[in-house]
Amino acid sequence: MNKEKLFQIVSRIFDISESEINYNSSPETIEKWDSFNGYILLDEIENEFEVKFSLDEILEIKNIGDFKLLLEKQGISFIDGK
Amino acid sequence: MMKEEKLSYYLNKAKIIEPNSNEKEIKIAILGSFTLNGLAEVLQVKCAELNTKLVSYVGKYNQYNQEILNSKSHLYQFNPDITFLLLDTRSILGDTYYFPYNASVSERKKIIDEKFLELEHLISYFKQTSKSKLIITNFNIPVYSPYGIYENKIEFNLKKMVMELNTKLEDIIQKENSTFLFDFDGFIRKFGEAHVFNYRQYFFGDIKVGIDYLPHLGHELMGYVKPVLGLSKKCIVVDLDNTLWGGVIGEDGFNGIKLGPYTQGRPFLELQKILLALNKRGIILAINSKNNYDDAIHVIREHPYMLIKEENFASTRINWEDKISNIQEIANELNIGLDSIVYLDDDPINRELMKASLPQILTVDLSRDPSEYGQCITDLNDFNLLQITEDDIKRSKMYNEEQQRKEFKKNIPDLENFLQKMNIKVLIKNGDNFTIPRISQLTLKTNQFNLTTKRYQEEEIKNMVNDKKFLVECAQVSDKFGDNGITGVCIVKKNDKEWNIDSFLLSCRIIGRGVEEGILGHILEQAKKEGVSKVVGQYIQTKKNEPCKDFYQKYGFEKDGEYWSFNLKNTIKIPNHLKMSVK
Numbered sequence: 001m002n003k004e005k006l007f008q009i010v011s012r013i014f015d016i017s018e019s020e021i022n023y024n025s026s027p028e029t030i031e032k033w034d035s036f037n038g039y040i041l042l043d044e045i046e047n048e049f050e051v052k053f054s055l056d057e058i059l060e061i062k063n064i065g066d067f068k069l070l071l072e073k074q075g076i077s078f079i080d081g082k
Numbered sequence: 083m084m085k086e087e088k089l090s091y092y093l094n095k096a097k098i099i100e101p102n103s104n105e106k107e108i109k110i111a112i113l114g115s116f117t118l119n120g121l122a123e124v125l126q127v128k129c130a131e132l133n134t135k136l137v138s139y140v141g142k143y144n145q146y147n148q149e150i151l152n153s154k155s156h157l158y159q160f161n162p163d164i165t166f167l168l169l170d171t172r173s174i175l176g177d178t179y180y181f182p183y184n185a186s187v188s189e190r191k192k193i194i195d196e197k198f199l200e201l202e203h204l205i206s207y208f209k210q211t212s213k214s215k216l217i218i219t220n221f222n223i224p225v226y227s228p229y230g231i232y233e234n235k236i237e238f239n240l241k242k243m244v245m246e247l248n249t250k251l252e253d254i255i256q257k258e259n260s261t262f263l264f265d266f267d268g269f270i271r272k273f274g275e276a277h278v279f280n281y282r283q284y285f286f287g288d289i290k291v292g293i294d295y296l297p298h299l300g301h302e303l304m305g306y307v308k309p310v311l312g313l314s315k316k317c318i319v320v321d322l323d324n325t326l327w328g329g330v331i332g333e334d335g336f337n338g339i340k341l342g343p344y345t346q347g348r349p350f351l352e353l354q355k356i357l358l359a360l361n362k363r364g365i366i367l368a369i370n371s372k373n374n375y376d377d378a379i380h381v382i383r384e385h386p387y388m389l390i391k392e393e394n395f396a397s398t399r400i401n402w403e404d405k406i407s408n409i410q411e412i413a414n415e416l417n418i419g420l421d422s423i424v425y426l427d428d429d430p431i432n433r434e435l436m437k438a439s440l441p442q443i444l445t446v447d448l449s450r451d452p453s454e455y456g457q458c459i460t461d462l463n464d465f466n467l468l469q470i471t472e473d474d475i476k477r478s479k480m481y482n483e484e485q486q487r488k489e490f491k492k493n494i495p496d497l498e499n500f501l502q503k504m505n506i507k508v509l510i511k512n513g514d515n516f517t518i519p520r521i522s523q524l525t526l527k528t529n530q531f532n533l534t535t536k537r538y539q540e541e542e543i544k545n546m547v548n549d550k551k552f553l554v555e556c557a558q559v560s561d562k563f564g565d566n567g568i569t570g571v572c573i574v575k576k577n578d579k580e581w582n583i584d585s586f587l588l589s590c591r592i593i594g595r596g597v598e599e600g601i602l603g604h605i606l607e608q609a610k611k612e613g614v615s616k617v618v619g620q621y622i623q624t625k626k627n628e629p630c631k632d633f634y635q636k637y638g639f640e641k642d643g644e645y646w647s648f649n650l651k652n653t654i655k656i657p658n659h660l661k662m663s664v665k
Contacts, residue, residue, distance in 0.1 A: 013090060015097060035287060036119040040090055043293060055282050 002049075002071070002078050009048055010064060013041045023065035042067075049076055085447075086297045089120050096123035099130045106134040106311060111162035111214065113141035113149060115173035116290040124300030125307070134311060143288070144173065150204050153211050162214040164310055166303060167204075168266065170290050171221045171244055179224065182240040194243050198250045205254060205261060213541055215468070217306050218255070219266035220248040225275055260541055262306060262468065269302055305463035312526040312537060315365070315444060315464040316418055318357060319409055321427040322371040322378055322400070326350060326390070328452060331377045342387040349452040354389040356459050361394050364474035365465055366416060366481055368397040370408045370425070375400045396481035405432055406439045415488075416481065417590035419529055419626060424464065428452075469519045469540070473567035483563040484591060490563075501595060501659040505562040508570075508600045510664045513547035513554035520568045521556050524587060528571075529626040531598065532587040533619060533633065538573075551576055552584075553608070557601050559592050566592055570601050574609075574617075581609045583619035586633075593629060596657035602637060603656035604664075610650045618645040 004018075010025070011018045014032045027033040033041075042058055045051075045067055051074045061067060068078055110125060112118055122138040129136040139160040141149050146167060149157040157165070172179050178193055185193060201218075208216055223244045227233035233241065248267065255263045270278050273295055283289035291299050308314055323330045327350050328340030340347040341354075361367050367390065371378060378400045382392050392398075397415045399408040405427075413420050421442040427433050428448055436445045448458050467474065491500050511517050522540040529535070538546075546552040557570035569589035575582040583605070588598050609617050619634055621627075634646035637655070641647075656662060 012094070015094065036117075037093075039283070039286060039289075040093065040120075040293065044090060055285055058282075058286065 002076055003068075005048065006045065006064070006067060006071070009044050010041065013037065013044060021064065023068060024063055026063035045071075049074075051076070086301065089124070089293045089296050092124045092127045092297060092300070093120060095127045099126065101135070106132075107137060108134055108164065108307065108311060109137045109139070109160065109162045110307070111139040111141065111157055111160055111165040112168070113146040113157070113165065114168040115144050115146065116168075116170055117143060117288045118168060118291075118296075119287075119289075120293060120296050121300060121303075124297050125303065128300055128304050129307065132308070132311065132313060147204065150208050158211055162212070164307060165208070165212070165214045165216050166264070166306075167216065167218045168264070169219050169221065170266070171224060172290070174221065175244075178243075179240075182243065183229075183236070187238050190238050190243055191246075194246050194250075198247055201251060202254060205258065209258065209261065213539075215306075215310065215539070216261045217264050217303075218251070218261070219264045220251055222267045222270045222275070223248075259544075260468075260539065264303065264306070269299065273298060301463060305466045306468070308464060309466050309468045309526070310539075312529075313464075314422070314467055314527070315424045315462075316422040317366040317368060317396075317412075317416060318360065318424045318426060319368045319370045319412060320357070320425075321405075321429070321432070322369060322373060322381075324428040324452070325426055325448070325455075326354060327381065327385075327388075331381055332374060336380060336385070339381065339385075341381075341385060347387065349455055351387055351389065353452075353455045353459065356456050358390050358394065360459075360465060361390070361478050362475070363465075363470070364477040366396045366418070366478060367394055368412045368416065369395050369400060370405050370412060370427075371400045372402055372405065373400050393482055394478065396478065396485065406436065409436070409440065409443065416484075417530070417593065424462070426459075467523070469523055471520050471523065473520060476565075476567060480564065480566055480591065486563050487561070498659075501657070503562075504595065504659070505661075506595055506597065506659060507560045507661045507663070508597055508604075509558040509560075510601070510604055510662070511556050511558060511568070512665075513543060513556065517556050517568060518543050518547065521554065521571050524556075524568070524571050524589060525585060528587045528589060529624070530590050530628075531593050531630045531633075532585075532624075532627050533583070533630055534585050534622045535624050535627060536573075536585050538585075546573060553581075553605075555601075555605070557597065559595075559597055561595075570597060572601055572605055574605060576612075576614075578613075579615060581605070581614055581617045583617065586619065588630075596660060598630075598633065599637060600656050600660040600662055603654050604662060606648060606650065606654045607656075610654065614650060616647050616649050618642065618647045620645055 007018045007021045010021050014030050014037065016030065046053065049071055051071065053070055057070055072078060108129065112121055118140060122140050126136045126138065139157065139162060141157060149155045174197055182190065205216065205218065221244050223241050227240060229236060233239050252263060255261050278292055278295045279290060280292040283292050320326055328346055329338055331339055341350045343351060357367060382388055397412045399412060409425065413423060420440055423443045425436055425443050425445045426448060433445050436443060444464060446458055448455055513521055518540055522538055522543045525536060525538045543554065547554045553574040553576055555572050556568045558568050559566045559570065569592045571585060571587050572583065573585040575584050606617055619639065621631060621634060638652060639646035639648045
């Protein structure tokens with residue numbers, strides 16, 4: 001499941017448990033999410049999902065939900081059961 | 083390409099390093115003209131793998147000028163052992179990088195001269211203000227030019243400008259002590275600019291070494307950290323079948339093994355070239371192979387493409403004993419620590435066994451494909467020395483002479499008699515410009531016969547040489563088989579009443595010939611001459627310096643609390659088989 005996959009990456013990069021993560025998680029709620037770690041997260045997500053985002057897109061990312069939207073734009077489905 | 087972990091591995095690993103599990107500590111400052119986030123974590127993990135705690139200071143983004151040119155800055159308060167100054171061509175050239183030909187040839191030359199003067203000033207200010215070793219990058223040579231293929235026709239073109247700056251930088255680095263160059267241009271050539279430099283990361287956060295390449299950058303920088311920590315490797319022990327040549331001599335026979343300038347023999351010939359070049363630089367070679375001695379030695383002596391000759395191997399174990407005890411014997415015979423050995427073997431089972439039994443040894447994960455053997459060796463950053471002295475280069479020859487000495491000793495059973503016939507000469511020299519680099523190197527590298535194991539950088543030795551309160555001496559030892567070079571060091575802290583032996587060490591290759599007593603006796607005689615009443619010294623135990631544990635006691639020192647003390651009214655002994663002289 002892609003939601004699980006996404007949250008697992010977030011959990012690994014920021015060293016927090018998956019239960020603490022939701023689509024509204026952002027630099028305000030995750031202490032370790034600074035600009036550099038944010039980039040590391042982005043890089044991992046791109047590698048794991050085999051996609052590439054543009055500079056404009058990455059500068060717009062405000063929370064985990066934004067990653068979901070960007071992934072959906074590239075044809076990755078977040079509908080349950082897939 | 084060489085194996086490296088991803089940056090995220092290092093970032094996670096850095097969080098879980100046990101704070102007190104490390105034996106050593108090193109302070110590293112990182113300054114740069116671009117974003118270097120993550121580099122400190124990479125170095126931290128790599129240092130922890132060497133049982134070393136890294137305390138790091140990362141300068142504020144692109145503020146290296148302000149930090150270096152202000153003697154009260156955080157950088158100097160931090161007081162680093164090593165400082166890396168990492169600069170890139172884009173930052174230093176500014177708009178000139180994009181529009182070099184807005185300026186005329188003479189203006190372009192002036193630009194480079196000015197940039198160089200700025201750097202020279204930075205370096206000299208830093209050297210005056212800090213004891214730290216300074217490692218400064220050179221500049222990556224641009225590959226793109228708006229002039230395209232015509233660029234090379236232009237006088238003093240952009241590439242040439244950067245090359246010129248690099249040459250000038252290299253010139254001052256060659257003159258300056260304890261300042262070193264990191265070949266950043268070489269780093270980018272090794273991995274390729276198109277890989278290392280990622281535009282999106284550059285725009286996102288002024289990242290000029292992409293995050294996938296930061297671990298590689300860390301690996302390269304560790305090449306400077308290891309010798310400062312005294313962790314350079316001295317010896318490569320090799321297996322034979324499928325390592326130095328292709329095939330198994332016992333099965334394929336002399337004419338069946340692969341070694342030579344044709345397809346399948348080339349990887350092995352290449353590896354031999356690389357190993358021989360290291361040997362000529364002073365890295366000792368030894369053999370540890372399960373084979374019939376006669377079969378294997380026949381190849382080594384007679385094979386037309388066997389580049390590494392019998393005399394290049396300082397120690398040879400070709401037998402059916404287990405490889406673990408063989409390698410321990412090799413270490414004993416060569417008088418080197420297991421932790422200064424690199425082991426090459428094509429067999430993964432042998433390698434796992436070696437790693438499990440003797441983890442101090444660096445067992446190289448040789449690739450399954452022999453065509454990658456060479457790179458497995460050239461990727462190692464473990465043979466670096468900050469100072470390569472004459473003694474290093476002569477080392478291989480000296481070990482050969484040592485072999486002859488051992489043969490000689492076998493024929494003369496009585497030790498006393500043996501030492502008499504060895505014709506050992508000890509020449510005592512004072513610390514001076516010629517001997518300081520070697521003295522420092524010996525304090526950094528010597529583990530076994532080292533009474534206090536105090537490590538001193540060149541600058542520190544120099545300060546002691548210039549300080550009247552210190553006596554810094556070294557000993558050059560030779561015998562009938564040849565010159566061992568400078569192999570003993572003694573540093574004494576003097577005052578009117580007593581002398582305190584701060585450091586006393588002997589290179590392992592001359593232990594057991596009475597030289598240590600000769601040097602100590604010489605120190606005691608000098609103390610007596612200057613009217614001092616006693617000389618004291620300490621034995622500070624480490625994991626490795628067992629061989630000198632009883633040195634002071636045996637010589638006739640008496641226990642005096644933490645110290646050993648010698649009353650100068652007692653007789654000073656110097657073994658009579660030594661010919662002592664002072665330069």
